Amino acid sequence: MNVIHKPASRQSRQAHQHWERGVAQSRKGQWGEALRAFEAALKIAPKDDVYLVNAAKAALESDRIEQALDYSLRALARNPASEVALFIRVAALQRMQNHAETLAYLQSVPEERRNNREYWSALGCALQNTGKQQEAITAFMEALTIQMDDAITHYRMGISFYEMQLKEEASECFRTGLVLGLGANALHVHGMLAYAERENCRWVQAAEEEANMRSMVDALDDTARVMTAPFAHVTLTDDPLHQLKACRLMSNNFADIKPVVRRERVRHGERIRVGYVSADFHQHATSVLMAEVFEHHDRSRFEVFLYSHGPDDKTPMRQRIEAAAEHFVELAGASDQDIAQRIADDQLDLLIDLKGYTAQNRMGVFARRPAPVQATYLGFPGTTGSTFIDYIIGDPVVTPLAHEAHFSEKIAQLPVCYQPNDRQRPRPQPMDRKAAGLPEDALVLCGFNQAYKISPEVLDVWCGFLRDIPNAVLWLLDWHGQARPHLEEELSVRGVDLARIRWAPRLGLADHINRTQLADIFIDAWPCNAHTTASDALWAGLPVVTFMGQTFASRVAGSLLNAVGLSELATESLAAYRAKVLALAADPAERARIRAQLAEARDQAPLFDSARYTADLEQLLERMVVRRDHGARATHLAAIDARPA
Secondary structure, X not given: OOOOOOOOOHHHHHHHHHHHHHHHHHHOXXXXXXXXXXXXHHHHOOOOHHHHHHHHHXXXXXXXXXXXXXXXXXXXXXXXXXXXXXXXXXXXXXXXXXXXHHHHHHHOOOHHHOOOHHHHHHHHHHHHHOOOHHHHHHHXXXXXXXXXXXXHHHHHHHHHHHHOOOHHHHHHHHHHHHHHOOHHHHHHHXXXXXXXXXXXXXXXXXXXXXXXXXXXXXXXXXXXXOOOXXXXXXXXXXXXXXXXXXXXXXXXXXXXOOOOOOOOOOOOXXXXXXXXXXXXXXXXXXXXXXXXXXXXXXXXXXXEEEEEOOOOOOOHHHHHHHHHOOEEEEOOOOOHHHHHHHHHHOOOOEEXXXXXXXXXXXXXXXXXXXXXXXXXXXXXXXXXXXXXOOEEEEOOOOOOHXXXXXOOOEEEEOOOOOOOOOOOOOOOOOOOHHHHXXXXXXXXXXXXXXXXXXXXXXXXXXXXXXXXXXXXXEEEEOOOOOHHHHHHHHHHHOOOOHHHEEEEOOOOHHHHHHHHOOOOEEEOOOOOOOOHHHHHHHHOOOOEEEEOOOXXXXXXXXXXXXXXXXXXXXXXXXXXXXXXXXXXXXXHHHXXXXXXXXXXXXXXXXXXXXXXXXXXXXXXXXXXXXXXXXXXOOOOEOOOOOOOO
């Protein structure tokens, strides 16, 4: 921060010397030392607005968010026109993910102080983070009116278009940002662009961006610190070592974060304290899967803490999750540092991340090591690439021990399937095909995967099924309006009569399960399988055929099939996948047998037995904690099933 500051007296010269030392330390990136120097200056001259602004900046950079807010507020009281102090305050509020307060603060700024790009860009981000995407785009356009070549504003505007399901507009914004130059953010945006183009089913453009993101990762040293859009890498590729490197590059951004102060707890037979951290304790897929696990936790052995940093949507699911927890801790709007310190003060034995590198994650909390044992689970289908997560919770199919080199974490295997399921979900009710727009006499191939999972290779195989099965129709999700015309164009290029394509709108869970049972075979995509969608299909009684690859995301449906006793439907080559689908298509008796088995599975199979699943999970968590109790480091934990055969 280049600020001219001249001392006016001997006392102020002493303060000035402290300030100069702080500036020197800040230029070296030693923000903690810089903050101490600026605070020494403030002890002598507590009302000096230059010292206050510098202290606010140093506090922000050294992750002392409350101090940054305090110093910036004091600086603004001294000099209300200070743009530097204003944006330090905004940055501190954003760091806390306190989006509503950030927005309210920016909207309170007087009109005469809004005539700069930084203000409109910050306002756009605050509107974006509070779900007001159309208003955010308007704010970003104001910023671009002032500075049209600002790359980061084009990118941020693309995020708002993306959230509005306007993927093509999002792609153009991402592409413009890349052309203008995004520096260290370029790799992340190439990943976002690849993902958006796959969602658009614009495969030529997607392939170009996938190649860009792969080559950029390959060119970087393992110690580089860059944003990488990990979700794009783990869902669009079947290269586990590439995924590991992309996630490691992302985790390197946390390398300088210091652990919070934590007092070790020595257990003497007390209950295990386990905490789960998520932004999704509301009506969300994670809560739908986890609700019964929280309800079935054995409170005589486990003291369960749920740390919520997401919204309260006031739904029955939110109420159900809160009721299931012994301790439900609301931390929305708190900084990573404050959340980590709160968790450390609770003296947990084990902390579990339910987000990975998905939206609204708090990996920065885990980087601060608030618990002696830390694991990642369920929310992200791959490694974190980090040094601060000890275990990844999987199973013998998604995380075989032979794949240990694919993960930075130690593998901890559940005995059957890593994915929990809620037996309280709606059971399928009778429905006829006519109501779903399906022909009564057709063989219906259900491809209910999101558009980004459908690649040219996947569609080639699916179109082959239509050629080989004359009475087949392909049933696809109409996920968003922009993908459909591109996908229909690709189908036409492959010689498919569009009358053989049926489109399914997005529906609520009960209606979705009812219609899913009307299909004959669920044909899975790769290298990112159906996950929750596959378990929904099995619950509905629909045979699922999958092709397993080498990565976690490509093996999930195989794990689900194993957990309902249908591992023969999980294939390991494209030839076997094709053969299995064609064989089932020609054998209605076998399809009926599988349906009958799946009907029994709702009440008998491990996949849908939440009580059994929770007991297995507790056994695994206990193994992690007991190792720590004995002073042993994390190690791979192979699946154990202690039940009699």
